[in-house]
Amino acid sequence: MSSAATPSRGHTPAPPSDPLSLPRILCLHGGGVTGDVFKAQARSLIKYLPDFRLVFADGPFFCDPGPGIVPVYEDCGPFRRWLRWLPEHPEIDDESAVEEVMYAVESAKRADEGTGPWVGLMGFSQGAKLSASLLYDQQIRIEKEGKADTDYKFAVMLAGRSPLVSFCDYSQSPALVSAGRISEGFHYEGESPHVLSIPTIHVHGLNDLGLHLHRKMLKQYHDPKAVTLIEWDGIHRVPIKKVDVEPITAAIYKVARKQGVDV
Template sequence: MTNTPPNPTDLSLPRILCLHGGGVTAEIFQLQARSLIKALPTFRLIFADGPFYCPPGPGIVPVYEDYGPFRRWLRWLPEHADIDDEAAIEEVMYAIETCKRGDPGTGPWVGLMGFSQGAKLAASLLYDQQVREEKIGVAETAYKFAVLLAGRQPLMQLSEYSVGPATLGAGEISEGFRYEGPNEHVLRLPTIHVHGLNDAGLHLHRDLMRKYCHPDAVTLVEWDGTHRVPLKKTDVDKICTEIYRVAKEQGVRC
C-alpha cells in the first residue's frame, strides 16, 4: 500500500481512497494520477494495493516493468485463478481495510477514485454502502461520492444486498458481461464519470453510467484521450473542478 499524499504533514484533510486498475499497483496508480494529486491539494489521496497477483496490464510494460509484482482486484481473464464469491469479497475488503488502517490521517473518508477495474470496484463499493443504508439502515462507510475514470459495467456483488441479474459475483470473470433487462441496482449517490473519447471501451463506460447510475447523480467529464489517466492540465482541471463542486455539495469541507 502507498500512503504519500501531496501534503503528508496535514493529517486532518478529507481522504479519498484510490483503487488502481488491473495489472498495476498502488504505486503505479499514484504515478499515473500525479496531475490529479497536484490539482487536489486539500484532499489526502490514499492508494490501496489489490489483493491478487497477475501479469502486467495493457501498456504497463516497458514504462513500469520494474514496479511489480502487479496486482488486480477482480478476475477478467480465464487464466486468473478460480475463487468463490465470498472469498473474493473477503480478500478485497481486507486489502482495502488494511490500507485505510495504515494511513495516519485523521480526516474523514469522503470519496473513492478508481481507474478502469478500480473504477468498477469504486462504483460497487459506493452502491453497496447505499443499498446497506436503504435495506438495513446502516453502513460501515460514509463515502459521499466516487470518481470513476474509465469504469466499465457491471456493478459487482459485494454483499447479499446487491445480488441480482444485472450484477456479477465478486469471484466471476468481470469482462464480457452483458445485461439488457431492467436493472434495480442503480447508484443514487454522486458519481463523476471521466471518459476518454478515444478509449476502445468507451461504450462500456457509458453503459456503467447510463444503466447503473441515476442521471440526477451523474457528472460526466469527457476528454480527448485513450485508456489512461489524464495528465494534461486542461483535462485535469475540468475533472478536479467537478470533484470540488460535488464534494462541497455533499458537505465535505475541503
C-alpha cells in the same frame, strides 16, 4: 446528468498546512498495476486536489502487468488486480473474493497515518468499477439495514466499465456480476434494479476502445440526477495534461462541497 467544463478554484494549488487532517479519498488502481503505479499515473490529479489526502491501495491478487504497463512500469511489480477478468485468473468463490477485496481496502485505510474522514473513492479502469461497486454496497446496506461501515460521499470513475459488482446478498442479481466471477464479457440488457444514487463523477476518454462499456455503466447503473460526466480527447489512461485534469478536479470540489465536505 450534468457536466463540468471549467475549473472552480482559479489559482495554483498550494500545499496544505496540515496534510494529515485533510478529508481522504481512497484510490483504487486498475487491473495489472499497483497502488504506487496508480499514484504515479495520477500525479496531476494529486497536484490539483491539494485539499484532499489521496491514499492508494493495493489489490489483493497477483497477476501479469496490465495493458500499457510495460515497459514504463515493468520494474514496479509484482502487479495486482481486484477482480478476475481473464480465464487464466484462478477461480475463487464469491465469499472469499469479497473477503479478500475488503481486507485489502481496510488494510490500506488502517495503514494510512491521516486523521481526516474518508469522504470518497477514486478508481481507474477496474478500480473505477470497484469504486462504484463499493459505493453501491454502502448505499444498499443503508437501504436494507439503516447503516453501513462507510460514509463515502462520492466516487470518481476514470474509465469505469459495466457492470457493477455485488459485494453482499442484498445486491445479488442477474444485473450485477458476483465478486468471484469473470466480469469481462458480462452482458445485461434492460434497466437494472440496482441503481447508484450517491454522486459519481464519470471521466470518459473519447478515444478509449472501451468507451461503449463506460457509457453502458453510466446508463444502466447510475441515477442521471447524481452523475457528473466529463469527456476528454484521450485513450485508456489517466489524464495528465492540465487542460484535461482541471475539469475533473473542479468537478470533484463541486460535488464534494455539495455533499458537505469541508474543502
